Amino acid sequence: MRWLAIKENTPLFTSSAGSTTSVVKRSLMFMLSLLGTFFLIAILALLHIACDINNRADDQSRNLLQKALQNQEATMKVHTQDYAEWGESYTHLHKTLDTDWAWQKQNLGASLFEDFHYEAIFVLGPGGDTRYAVVNGKRVRLTLEQWAGTHPQAALRTALAKNPDEPAALSLAVNGQPALVAAAWITTGGDEDVQPLPGPPSMLVFIDQLRPAELRELGEEYGIHELHVQTGSSSKADYRQVVLPLTFYNAPIALEWRSENPGRNLMLVVLPLLLSILLLTALLAAWLMRNALNKARLNDENHFLLEQSRQALAASERRFRDVVEATTDWIWETDDQLRFTWISERFPVITGHRIDDWLGRPITQFIECEQIELADWLLQPGQTAHRGLTHCRYFSAQGHQRYCNLVAKPTTTAEGELSYRGTATDVTLEVEAQARVQYLSRHDELTGLPNRVRMKEFLEGKLQSMPTRDHPLAMISLDLDKFKPVNDLFGHGVGDEVLHQVSERLRACLREFDLVARQGGDEFILIIPDIEQKQDLDQLCERIIREIRRPLYIQEHEIFIGASMGIALAPQDAVNATDLLRYSDIALYKAKSAGRNGWVFYSADMEEQIVQRREMEKSLREALKEDQFRLVYQPRYDMKAGRVVAVEALLRWHHPLHGLLMPDQFIPLAEETGIIISLSDWVLNTACRDAQHELQGMSVSVNISAVEFQTSGLVGRVRDALRASKLDPARLELEVTENATLWNPQSSLEIMNGLKALGVRLLIDDFGTGYSSLSYLRNFPFDGIKLDKSFVAGMPHSENANNIVENMIGLGKAFSLSITAEGVETPEQLEQLKMYQCDETQGYLISRPMPLEELKAQIEKR
Template sequence: MPNSLAPIVRSLSTRTSLSLTRTSLFNFMILLAGVFAAAAYSLIYLAHDMDQSEQAESAFHTRKAMQSMEKSMRLTVKDYAFWSDAYKHLHLKVDNEWAYTRGNIGATLFQDFGFQGLFVVDDAGRTVYAVVDGQLQTLDLTEWLDQPITQLLEQARAGVESETPISTLINVRGSPALVAAAAITPGTDPTVVADDREPSVLIFVDILDGTKLGVIGDDFGVNKLHIATPNEIAKGTFVALGNNGSAGNLYWQPERPGMRLIGVGLPLLGLAALLVCLMTWVILRRSTAAALALDASHASLQNSRSALATSEARFRDVVEASSDWVWEIDADWRFTYLSERFESVTGLTRDVWIGAAMNDLLTTEGGLLSQWLCNPQRCPDLSVQCVYLDAKGQERTTRLAARQMACGGFRGTATDVTEEVEARRRIEFLSQHDALTGLPNRTRLQAFLDGKLKALPTPERPLVMLSLDLDRFKPVNDLLGHAAGDRVLNEVSSRLTACVRHGDLVARVGGDEFVLILTEAGTQDEVENLCGRLIAAIEQAICIDEQEVFISASIGIVLAPNDAVEVAELLRYADIALYEAKAAGRNTWRFYSGEMNARIIERRRLESDLRYAIKHGELRLHFQPRYRIADGQMVGAEALVRWQHPVRGLIAPDTFIAIAEESGLILSLSDWVLATACACAAEWPDNLFVSVNLSPIEFKRGDLVQRVHHALNTSGIDPARVELEITESVMLEDAVGALEIMHTLKQLGVRIAMDDFGTGYSSLSYLRAFPFDGLKIDRSFLTRLEDSADDKAIIQAIVGLGRALALTVTAEGIETAEHLAMLKAVACDEGQGYFLSRPMDVTAFNGLLADDRRHTQPI
């Protein structure tokens, strides 16, 4: 080929290559545009779906809020309407002094519940008692509501037999109003004589204004709940009140998680698209530059200086595209070259540092950087971590890589690793500290203890460990939420840290459990004084959103080397001492002793033996007969579990029931008792029932209703012959859940009795609201009869209460003839006790049943 044509051919080849490259990049851009469009569409679709789901969930919570308010208002009006005093003072006659002046049904309902209107309408439809906004008024309910109330009165009176109140939503002067009504009846009071008139109706009115709706919305997680405007109704999502919205419509400001997602996602997609376009442009630019450089190199093969310039330009492009900055130093350790990235990374000026000593900029932990570079054992691929001060005076960390040049000096790269180093330090800190409070965690605690124990503390100057657990902390989480619980834990952490000295350690090792290590505690009195200060500090009120929270603490104390010298043993013994402190009533402290460990070991051994006993048939069931006091006839028997231990002999339930409840064995133990008691009672005469005690834990878990149903079906016993005894602690812990379970049990046909009545916080409201068939007077009232004359009056009052509520009253612990005579005198229904019969095993009880004379002989 002639030399004159070679440049033309090379030029055509270069242009063809550039054209193909541009076409490929253009096709790639079209493909990426399609991908980004699909991603944007998916993001918008997902955001819209999230907003729709949030709208539906808000509507659900709004309906639940209104249903909850209706239910609460029906229960409130029921409590007042089915009350004999209300019947006497608001139906038989209207006594304003009793109702309003004394506050029985007056201003307190406006102040406490916010009911704007309280009305009583008599059988003639006249409003005979009215309280509006807490003030006694003389007005007509129909005029105040601006609508007829005939249908409301009829519905209220229709529920008089079943004691069922009614509620409805109406529109009062442009605002939705919740109305609850119930016919006034004498209840179960036998002293009130009902007249022949139709019952008067008690009516409560709660107008839901904007402020009240906002509070309801906040309680149920609905943002800015309010009465819907026509424009908001047109949007389609609202909650209608009353019949097809006759009482108004509710609207709220729904959360828009989808819009937030779009606000974050679309800019990120746009940024990604922009970066891809920029990268494509850079690649195209580089390709063009490379092609032109290649063409220029072929055109000037004879010009070595031009080729060297092209090579240097290519090297500069690569260097500046990198995130690292490149450096060179001469044999005197002075910078001879710094890339442009040096300024963008460090903020320093290249011109100032070129010619300056490298040791003046970069330092290492192992000495001068020049010493490291001169180390003959340094591998060429090794790197060193250095620090320097950037233009803002902040310390930055960089990783330096270097190679020696043939002409002397060194060349290398520097990578900024400040964020990486900080992240590593943060990870190391979090591995030994609690993320919530910042206190040392269990790992740091163990390392601290190991170091202190190696110093060999003496009995005279022991190392003291305090295991501290918060009391009454769980209700904070349950009532105020976990966020409030976290704030309480942070405040407690600060108070604990303020009580100890420098050099001591406060660690958080569990949810609400802390461990304190005291290195210079001194005498036992000093340790006890510190415990007192710790509890006093924790007991101080903690303000959470203008609400005061009060908690306390229990502390277990262990000493090293007096009690143990190993970390694991110290922690275990401290937990044992803490357990003893909680068992002693909480809000106190206990020092560890060997007897505590022995009790724990004994308790664990009993737990293990009990687990084996349940599985291998070591349990026994005894029955204590229950007699009708009036004629001495046996009416049933209480099933009492015993444990026939192969070594300890027959063990009473007081020893192992608490262990079963704490270890979770109570469910399997109760299953055995239920099944065995029902199977045995199925063989008894049909006029006898069996009574079985239930643990409060069974109401919290264990599918109690299904288990009782299974025992009834398996044994084939008539459910009416089975009585379940429960204590009032069940209702104190979860009244709503317990009531639901008890109603379900009643649907099975069984009887329910309140056990140990009078020993705790027994409330008349429990006896009225809960479906009890009977109550059992605790044995403590009978055992104190000789010492306390008041107990006889109490027993007589309980019997009268049971008779008024149509409950069977059973007395426990009848030990003497005097006990029996007194119970006969007050007409107690049933009784059991050692004077009548001791508990007996199945064989003896069946023999008792076979003795017809015992059945017919009066007590």
């Protein structure tokens, strides 16, 4: 009979089998497609990697060759400078041409060709004529232009004019071969026995022509094989070539050499291996596909029998269907007396209790509910569907209070007795999270203090009780002093711990019914109701200042901060929360302006001062539009040259009502309001334009605010100013205070490197008054330092001042920085600085700051 039943269902069976086999075939074909795609991607990736390796190897060899040429050029410049800065060279080559000294005594003869392979040596007179020439170790009567086939002399003189103290270098193409040229002015070299002649100096020129043999030798030293100049026949080589195009003074030249071609070796090894794996994988996939199809057909043949077994099990599952639909965690059953008759295995996992300990005991002893008695809710008549009850309480085996959501349904047993089935879902984490959210909505997460919401509720409640003038309510706005440097120097982790400890100290200073709340950042609000006497409030503020100024010990750091407070009283100043907060903020601003670490009570005239500050800000913006600013220039005196070589641009504001205003009267406001960017752009453009058109050959220095290092675009603004004025970047100097880089040293370093890339010079202004250190001088690309005038003021009568200035000059010299002393007012100070080998001075002894026209007249007079 069983066989007949199977036979009768054959059409259904066949359809199922066919469908399953088709699915298996599609799946296997999809897998084969994935494998094929994978191997295709692997082969393409291998080709890409081989090509990338070749390109990287070629780039490396190009870099090595460029480094080799640069080293050769640097060596030639050293040799040229050694021969040019020599008193005897100046005597025998410039003053007079002594061929016996130059050729016969081999001071400038064949030995340079034999020892250093310099193919050509020329001595050019001040007028450009060739006075002496040695080519290939032999003295000849050729000019530089005749030998080179071009006229490089003008380019060499231009390069030497930019920096007379350093040799100049040039690359030429001579007879199709590269040649390196180094030139330098012939000077006395500091020889005091040789008196220099007036007029322009002579020029010494060394030329190293890189012939084929020398090119090959140079390449082999750096692992570059078969290095040669590219010609028309070079492309016929049977190996992979690398080309480095070079642009010389008179013609472009391309160098070629044999590529190492490491990617080819990779292809020869990996590609055959990859193809072998592909073949083996294809064979294995075919075998697996055949087996999978056979097993799929066997699985379909058993499907019909399994379907009959499933129907047999359906009846036994009917008893649990209602419970399974509602269950989430542990399942329970009770009798009509609400005693546990069955508990699922999840019960001990969730609650920690043993199942046997609770079987036969009432559910009401285990679970409680605040909304309704659990027994009344379960036994409520007329309820037949699922019902739910939320946030019921129970205790775990460890005694911890937990919460669950209860779902129950009355049912009838096979014997006709009433029972109850249901589930209990543990929601402890949800309840605790809701409580946490409720707490955080009114408290600060970092310090645990009330936040603005809770503070406002507390304040409005206290104001409703109508404080009187005899017993007023005080709102204190408190802001920490010197907190930002803590974050900058020690990190935000230390800053958070500082805020936490400060909140603890503030709590300790207040009464139980007072309130301290965190306003945000390093600002706090203190609400002090029912004040007996104003003297009590002063004593409280004094205690708060004293507690906050005590040192904080965090992560082995000893940290000192302070606090400023502004106080508004109710009902004297205001009777609503918004006005009290605004007035206490105004008083806080006044306290900070008065010198910090103190407290100020609000008064009506303070709001007028805020209005005046806004008017000042408005005037500052109008001043930019109406051209009320002017620049004055203070000269800088070069101690060695004995003349003024640079000026510092200083800003002045000709206010229509208040007259002449100095920078310290409006720059802080400009920094606070962001106007400093537009103001700095005006100074940069004006100073660059004046230097280009009116101060020929002199450098100009411009002060850069620390705020500008906290905004993007400084490099672009300087570039635009240089481009608009066409000023040589080497003539622009930017003065930066030491503290400008503290907020973000890495970002400041990137900005400074960008400025250096433009060609401008960077000076440290007011050196010694900030957070300077040796690492500061070492890590940042400064060109010079300006000693603050406070150090120079005590010279020369104070030995301590003398020692400090001498050591600071020595420190700057150790880092190869130029030294400028500010505030020089007496000849004695000037002589003392000259003895310490200070480079430049600036001060009233030299000149006071003056308008451009007066400066030009004074320079012409000198």
